[in-house]
Amino acid sequence: MLARHGESVANAQGWLAGYKDVALTPTGQAQARALAEALAPVPFGRVVSSDLTRAVETARPHAERRPGVPWIITEALRERDLGEWAEIRRDALRASGEIQRLLSWTGRPPGGESHDDLVRRALPFLASLPTLDAPSLLVGHGGLNRALLGLLDGLPLEEIGARRVQNVEWRAVQVPDGGFLALLAALPSPG
Numbered sequence: 001m002l003a004r005h006g007e008s009v010a011n012a013q014g015w016l017a018g019y020k021d022v023a024l025t026p027t028g029q030a031q032a033r034a035l036a037e038a039l040a041p042v043p044f045g046r047v048v049s050s051d052l053t054r055a056v057e058t059a060r061p062h063a064e065r066r067p068g069v070p071w072i073i074t075e076a077l078r079e080r081d082l083g084e085w086a087e088i089r090r091d092a093l094r095a096s097g098e099i100q101r102l103l104s105w106t107g108r109p110p111g112g113e114s115h116d117d118l119v120r121r122a123l124p125f126l127a128s129l130p131t132l133d134a135p136s137l138l139v140g141h142g143g144l145n146r147a148l149l150g151l152l153d154g155l156p157l158e159e160i161g162a163r164r165v166q167n168v169e170w171r172a173v174q175v176p177d178g179g180f181l182a183l184l185a186a187l188p189s190p191g
Helices: 009-013 026-038 053-064 090-096 099-103 115-128 142-153 179-186
Strands: 002-004 046-050 071-074 136-140
Touching: 002 142, 009 026, 026 053, 046 053, 053 071, 053 136, 090 099, 115 142, 115 179, 136 142
Parallel strands: 002 136, 046 071, 046 136
Antiparallel strands: none
């Protein structure tokens, strides 16, 4: 299962966070608790999250409900590094015409990562996790979840960046053994 973190300070104020570590707002904290309540019946075998505070704060209520269930916190699942565009408003990128670079599969912000870079960082980690009989919960970010879901859904790469993933939006997905490596292998060679 993939879930996005709750509303962060950056989300509420309308700017891009990327690697910048920002906390959840009170609304985001309430969203995280509500998501944990909604998913309480699911017998997760592990909780996995980005190490950025907004993802950790969203994953915490899930992990606390399941003592003894492993909770893996990793930088491999961080949001896309936005380089010089961290803390910039999305509307400023629209006004400058740079929004297309942000949304494209291979476009990189100055000093940052593309969607392609992001999945090439995340997929090997996900592939390294042992297979469990119970589902896993991955608490990630808008960019990460957008890219993973786009690949799993077979969307054309250049359409993935336009897909929106709302705060605490979640989706059950089934990835067969070797599925994350297969997604990685199917990516075009980086250019």
